[in-house]
Amino acid sequence: MPETDLVAEMEAEIRAKPVFLSDVNAMVARAARLVPMQDGLFEKISVCNETYVTRFGVRLRGRMWTFEGWRAVHSNHPSPAKGGIRYAPDVGVDEVEALAALMTYKCALLGLPFGGSKGALKIKPGDWNDYELERITRRFAQELTRQNFLSSSLNVPAPDVGTNEKTMVWIADEHRRLKPQDINAEACVTGKPLAAGGIEGRSEATGRGVQFALREFFAHPKDVERCGLSGGLDGLRVIVQGFGNVGYHAAKFLSEDGCRIVAVIEHNGAIENSGGLDIDALYNHFAAYRTFEEFAGGQFAKSSSDLLTTPCDILIPAAREGVITGENAHAIAARVIVEAANGPITFEADAILRDRGVVIIPDLFANAGGVTVSYFEWVKNIAHMPFGLMERRRRQYENTLLTSTLERTLNTKFPDTIANLGGGREIDLVRSGLEEKMRSTYAQMSHLWNNAEGIDDLRTAAYVIALTRIKGIYEAIGI
Numbered sequence: 001m002p003e004t005d006l007v008a009e010m011e012a013e014i015r016a017k018p019v020f021l022s023d024v025n026a027m028v029a030r031a032a033r034l035v036p037m038q039d040g041l042f043e044k045i046s047v048c049n050e051t052y053v054t055r056f057g058v059r060l061r062g063r064m065w066t067f068e069g070w071r072a073v074h075s076n077h078p079s080p081a082k083g084g085i086r087y088a089p090d091v092g093v094d095e096v097e098a099l100a101a102l103m104t105y106k107c108a109l110l111g112l113p114f115g116g117s118k119g120a121l122k123i124k125p126g127d128w129n130d131y132e133l134e135r136i137t138r139r140f141a142q143e144l145t146r147q148n149f150l151s152s153s154l155n156v157p158a159p160d161v162g163t164n165e166k167t168m169v170w171i172a173d174e175h176r177r178l179k180p181q182d183i184n185a186e187a188c189v190t191g192k193p194l195a196a197g198g199i200e201g202r203s204e205a206t207g208r209g210v211q212f213a214l215r216e217f218f219a220h221p222k223d224v225e226r227c228g229l230s231g232g233l234d235g236l237r238v239i240v241q242g243f244g245n246v247g248y249h250a251a252k253f254l255s256e257d258g259c260r261i262v263a264v265i266e267h268n269g270a271i272e273n274s275g276g277l278d279i280d281a282l283y284n285h286f287a288a289y290r291t292f293e294e295f296a297g298g299q300f301a302k303s304s305s306d307l308l309t310t311p312c313d314i315l316i317p318a319a320r321e322g323v324i325t326g327e328n329a330h331a332i333a334a335r336v337i338v339e340a341a342n343g344p345i346t347f348e349a350d351a352i353l354r355d356r357g358v359v360i361i362p363d364l365f366a367n368a369g370g371v372t373v374s375y376f377e378w379v380k381n382i383a384h385m386p387f388g389l390m391e392r393r394r395r396q397y398e399n400t401l402l403t404s405t406l407e408r409t410l411n412t413k414f415p416d417t418i419a420n421l422g423g424g425r426e427i428d429l430v431r432s433g434l435e436e437k438m439r440s441t442y443a444q445m446s447h448l449w450n451n452a453e454g455i456d457d458l459r460t461a462a463y464v465i466a467l468t469r470i471k472g473i474y475e476a477i478g479i
């Protein structure tokens, strides 16, 4: 390509992509003014500790291909650092560092014992078949292991945009081969398939968390009043952008709660139905054709970018960052925006929406279901025991303390039945554990929003809680 074309292309790329990291830092800084800290501590908290960049070659299709990847560790005040790995053709270091920073604040907000990290590989997954993706992923895992950016005690990735449980199990297997002496090697990554060290409910977890986040919001009538809505979720019109892991599960669970999913927006077109889309039928169609075109249950629209501003009650961006900007924020019709994606609203748009009374349920809370269930998976791997079994063992132990002969006999003869009845199945434990985390976290955020001076929105409330916890850790450690 001639050099002038290359420069024009780079300029277009910079214009097209807002500086995501500055948006995140500006939002955190707004909240940091409300958290008293010793001089210089906020700067230490907000910078990214280290970013590893790798360029490695893989021989495929008769030639050498060079791939570029990153793993950023924003913080490791508690270790391991935790955060997904993204495969996308337009990803860059700014995006990875911004996402790593969000992980720090998300884990602190939810009270999970992790620092923040994120990784990415510049690749279009659809250009490669499974065999090729496996070879590329294993090579990436070798680099991360070699540099200590992959390990159960230091740095634990998970799925994100363009990656899934297959990607995770390739990473885990490659790491295990390189570290055969590490009894916890399996816990070097979460989001694995159930048959290979995963946990029930991880693939649905982020969408499930979005559902729980909205349920909690609607369980607080005073909060709901602030955006001009009333009542519950039943019958509300929802638009979802992105129909991948997070968008699909969020749409599915919210339609089960009685919401009408009136539009789903993808990168190559959108589908609308004012009466509500059949999400499972849409999922099957999209899985088969990778487009909504010719789906019988709705009207297809080729141009999808302006659909974010279509009338609805709840808007759920679940694709990429920076989709609601200073340009379209004035025209958003939704009264509630749930940030299922990381960073979908720019700093500028955030201010416009707040002025307009739109309630934003912020990313560090709304999409925390994924990392919360990842935490359960990591604990399960480290403990080398499935949760169902842990629960049964606990009940067997309790049984020895039971006084009634009948209870003792039932517990001994039918331990599975009793464990299942009491929520001993892994999926029940995962769901109830997640629900409890989302409920207690929302209650703290809502309390600050309604009572603390200077906290006028849920995002600031979330960051104030996260920063207060992180500050407490730094002060306790003494550095």
Ligand SMILES: NC(=O)c1ccc[n+]([C@@H]2O[C@H](COP(=O)([O-])OP(=O)(O)OC[C@H]3O[C@@H](n4cnc5c(N)ncnc54)[C@H](O)[C@@H]3O)[C@@H](O)[C@H]2O)c1
Residues within 6 Å of the ligand: 159, 160, 161, 162, 163, 206, 241, 242, 243, 244, 245, 246, 247, 265, 266, 267, 268, 318, 319, 320, 321, 340, 341, 342, 367, 368, 370, 371
């Ligand atoms: N997977 C998780 O557990 C998890 C956890 C927390 C946060 N997130 C965040 O949720 C978002 C989505 O992640 P995912 O795991 O669902 O990814 P995914 O790759 O499974 O799905 C993303 C979907 O968005 C679509 N998309 C991309 N650009 C788009 C655009 N401009 N307009 C409309 N659709 C577009 C893609 O075609 C794809 O179907 C990301 O921001 C990610 O960081 C994911």
